[in-house]
Amino acid sequence: MRVGVIGGGQLARMMVPPAVALGIDIRVLAESADSSARIAATAVGDYRDAATVLDFATGIDVVTFDHEHVPQDVLARLEASGVAVRPGRDPLEAAQDKIRMRERLAALGVPIPxxxxxxxxxxxxxxxxxxxxxxxxxxxxxxxxxxxxxxxxxxxxxxxxxxxxxxxxxxLVDFRRELAQLIARRPSGETAAWPLVETIQREGVCAEVLAPAPDAGDAAVEARAIAEAIAEGLGVTGVLAVELFQATDGRLLVNELAMRPHNSGHWTIEGAVTSQFEQHLRAVLDLPLGDPTPLAPVSVMVNVLGGPVAATMPDRYPEAFAAHPDVKFHSYGKASRPGRKVGHVTATGADLAEVRARARAAAGFFEA
Amino acid sequence: MRVGVIGGGQLARMMVPPAVALGIDIRVLAESADSSARIAATAVGDYRDAATVLDFATGIDVVTFDHEHVPQDVLARLEASGVAVRPGRDPLEAAQDKIRMRERLAALGVPIPxxxxxxxxxxxxxxxxxxxxxxxxxxxxxxxxxxxxxxxxxxxxxxxxxxxxxxxxxxLVDFRRELAQLIARRPSGETAAWPLVETIQREGVCAEVLAPAPDAGDAAVEARAIAEAIAEGLGVTGVLAVELFQATDGRLLVNELAMRPHNSGHWTIEGAVTSQFEQHLRAVLDLPLGDPTPLAPVSVMVNVLGGPVAATMPDRYPEAFAAHPDVKFHSYGKASRPGRKVGHVTATGADLAEVRARARAAAGFFEA
Missing domain, CATH: 3.30.1490.20 (ATP-grasp fold, A domain)
Incomplete structure (x- = not known):
């Protein structure tokens, strides 16, 4: 089984561990030789160039993506070449173009602003x-x-x-908080959803994810139904992330879609029986999906952003590991630039306040 | 941080996922281009050849091992070149030569046959x-x-x-069962031990591991003390596996040593906060060790051996995944040969009999 991933960012990087575990041959078309996913990069080239992409896809069973930016005409030529493209050109259009996304969600009757x-x-x-x-x-x-x-x-x-x-x-939605519902769908139609999570943004960038979303109540059921309707309605294959507003009046409204593993699902690496990265591989290969059940009552993920100091995460491991032997650290092997996502940490446990404090403290070792 | 692993078997392969997660650059000196650890292989060559090994070690911070077979003279030249070799030449001698091992364990006063x-x-x-x-x-x-x-x-x-x-x-020890105690030690002296496990062999090959060992009682404390004494006494760095007999008269006796991740610790990938593969990387890099606490009351690992049919594990994934969405499957990407370890499965849960039956059933999909 050979999966080709277009794009060499941290999402492709994090597909490598489950591919290695399952014995799936993973290949990456990266933007540069020092991409985050360089350990699996077999080609460096421009994903906007059809010849480059078609050449990369030679001998690959399924092509999938680290990002949504492959142009429609390149996707069309890839599909015409006979390789399985998952998600396909048609659903991807709704992740590439926000106007098309609104048109298609409106047609599905999904609640949107x-x-x-x-x-x-x-x-x-x-x-x-x-x-x-x-x-x-x-x-x-x-x-x-x-x-x-x-x-x-x-x-x-x-x-x-x-x-x-x-x-x-x-x-402009007057919202109480932001939520995200992740679901995986395979071509044969099977779906599996992780619990609804709360996402906390800072300056438009995801800062923390609380899994499951505290006090979700009926929203958990509603969000799952929305994600099912979108996955099915658009024919998504692989992981679909549905970013939602929970309005002050209680309504759930779809904000954005991503058709790939998503920052709101990084907690699943340690926090669920099946991570979003393993599930994405299963789904695009049309294999039976894994169990998305959480492994702990609470998981909290905190992103690590690059700061003005060029220190990498591993430079701070001696202190961070000593203070937090039970926190899981992830570094994306990227050069540090202010505001750039360079890694994340995940803590798990029984009490939200304690787990969140621990995750924040661990991430704090990497602040400039 | 750059770690070089000599040997491209499944143990090197399973170091790749935690290296990717932590942002540690991992390089492998493999025996062949199609080695199990090929995704990280940066060189193919003979580990018995000093020039090959010294060349591989250029620019690497720490050299460690997938096996114990690097000759003493090559290890001596490697250490003389200034690269950190962990475990070092001296402790490795006790893992390479069973007579030296018995001499050194006897000198430490550790119970042996x-x-x-x-x-x-x-x-x-x-x-x-x-x-x-x-x-x-x-x-x-x-x-x-x-x-x-x-x-x-x-x-x-x-x-x-x-x-x-x-x-x-x-x-010839009249033993009730075989046990294994895994411990990690870093150069600065810190150690961390996983719980004592029971190992079940078939025709001299590890077939199953039950973690923790059922009804271990005082043996758990005793085994840990033995492993601490050996790790400290021999100056082991990285993971040390101590294989033990539990004699019918109750004595614990050291059978074999391995100074690397070990088959008896594969369950830690999903079954413990810190896996033996992550811990080995931490230990050889002299980073603070991770928490070895189990994540579930019971984990059972069952090895998958190659059979007469040349089918690979992924060929059977459709049926196996459908039947066992909560079992974790590992394929080593090796050609199937009768009796060869080609993968393993791990199940976790609360009840030993149930977990063991589930793990066996899942592994059963890969029997010829």
Missing amino acids: DWAAVRSESDLAEFLAAHRGVAIVKTPRGGYDGKGVRVVRSAGDAADWLAEGDVLAEE | DWAAVRSESDLAEFLAAHRGVAIVKTPRGGYDGKGVRVVRSAGDAADWLAEGDVLAEE
Whole structure:
């Protein structure tokens, strides 16, 4: 069994351990020789170039992804070449283009914020007028970790983006917290969902994940139904992450989708019987899915971001390991740059406050 | 941090996942291009050749091992070159030569079977006469998985081996069961021990491991003290496996030593907070050791041996995964040959009988 991953970031890197365990041959098309997934990189090249991607896919059973950025025309040529592409070109479109995503979720009847595809400042003025003078505007493509997202209060605030093409306008949701529902689906239709988690963002970047989401109540059942409907409705294969707002009025609204392992699921490496990375491999290979049951009452994941100091995580291991022998440390082997995700830590246990304090303290050793 | 592993078998392979997680650069000197650890292999060559090994060690912080077979003169040259070798040449001698091992354990006062270094048939006849006419004879070097071990009842039974050199004669211990105590030690002296386990052999090869050993009682404390004494006394760094007999009269006697991760510790990958493979990396890098606490009341590991059919483990994953979504499967990426260890499965849970039945059933999918 040979899986090819396009993109050499930390998500591809974290697919390596389960591939090694299961005896699955994993190959990576990386952007650079020093990519995070370099141990499995068999090619370095541009994922936007069809010839490069087709060459990489030679002899591979299933192609999957570390990111959503492979262009539709490259995906079409890959599918036409006969290799299995999972998730496929069609579902991936909804993860690549936020306007298409809203159109398709609306068609599925999934709860989403009010939205409009906006072509002009007058369109945007109209949307603002209908939404108390404020909106979230997103570029349809290329946004991540808070990039390509802006709060606007006047139609002119998005003039630069509108000059480049259509944008998505969304209702500014008054939310209590953000949640994420991860689910895996294989081509034959089987799905497996991990518990709903709470995600805490700082400056648009995921900072912490609490698993399961505290006091989830009915939201857990509702989120799972939403994720099932999306996975099924869009024909997703592999891991699907559904980022959700829990509005102050209690509604769950879908914010974003990712069709790959996701930061909100890193806790599953130690916190669940089957991690999102193993499950993604099983799902794209159309193998029976593993048990997503949590292994501990509470898991907390805290991201490690690069700081102004160029120290790598391993430089701080002597102190961090001594203080926290039971915390699991992950370093992505990336050069440290301010704000860049360079690793994470996961703590597990019985009491949320204790586990969270422990995870934060462990991650604190890597702050500049 | 760069660790070099000499030997490309499944033990080196299973060091890869924790190295990837921790951001430790792992490099392997493998015997062949299709070695089990090929994903991390940066060199293919003969570990008995000093030039090959010294070349491999260039730019590496710590050299460690997948097996005990690197010759003493190569180890001496490696140490002289300034690279950290862990475990070092001196402790490794006791894992390489069973007569040296008995001499050194005897000097440490550790409980061992009666033994003698035997140079001739008359020596052996004398040993047999003193031990009810039966003895275990072992070649000092090169034995594993039941090879190089023989039950003898007459001095002539070991004539072929004696023609080649000295052999070790040991009392045939009347034992109730076999146990194994794993411990890790770092150069600064810190140690961490996993619980005592029971190992079940079939035809001289490890078949199953029950963790912790059922009804261990005082043996758990005693075994740990023995392992501590050996690790400290021999100056072992990394993981040390102490294979023990529990005699019918209750005595614990040291059977064999291995100074590396060991088959009796594979259960720790899913069954303990820190696996033996992560711990070995921490220990040889002189980093603070991780918590060896078990994650479940019971873990059972069952080895998968190659059969007459050339099917690989992944060929059987569709059925095995469907039947056992909560069992963890490990395939070593090796060609199947009768009796060869090609993988293992681990099940965890609360009830020994249930967990053992589940692990056996899961492993059963890979029997020819």
